[in-house]
Amino acid sequence: MQYKVPQDVQREDTIIGPLTLRHMAILGGGGGIAYFTYISLSETYLIQVWLPPVLVITVITLSFAFLKINSLPFHEFLMNFIEYHLLAKKRFWIQGTGDAFVPPYQPIKNDSSTKITEPKKQTKSLEELTKVLDSHGKSGIIKTYKK
Numbered sequence: 001m002q003y004k005v006p007q008d009v010q011r012e013d014t015i016i017g018p019l020t021l022r023h024m025a026i027l028g029g030g031g032g033i034a035y036f037t038y039i040s041l042s043e044t045y046l047i048q049v050w051l052p053p054v055l056v057i058t059v060i061t062l063s064f065a066f067l068k069i070n071s072l073p074f075h076e077f078l079m080n081f082i083e084y085h086l087l088a089k090k091r092f093w094i095q096g097t098g099d100a101f102v103p104p105y106q107p108i109k110n111d112s113s114t115k116i117t118e119p120k121k122q123t124k125s126l127e128e129l130t131k132v133l134d135s136h137g138k139s140g141i142i143k144t145y146k147k
Helices: 021-042 047-066 074-086 126-135 139-145
Strands: 014-016
Touching: 014 021, 021 047, 047 074
Parallel strands: none
Antiparallel strands: none
């Protein structure tokens, strides 16, 4: 039996036409805010007052829903843009400042006066090892080591 293997798994599923669930959520939220602004301002003010905020909200909503810059969604591009302008452009390196990175698998070297000694290797006879392996390390065998 043959099965269909999805080819483009990164693409979001469409719900209505080309709109995905993310698009619909963004458009619903932004459209609701724009409609609330229109309703609250249009009752008491002229079109010159309520039209600019509604247009600004609509443009921002449409850009968050559909705009891609350099194949990045608008919200990712906006966050990268803000991060670029807030962080320092130049970085300075001063030798000897900061802590050196020591990987956890390497021992930390102390002063030359303190010597790091390696643990002594204990050799056991073959019979003792076979007893431990055969008994799966049960407590009865441990008594033989205490002798």
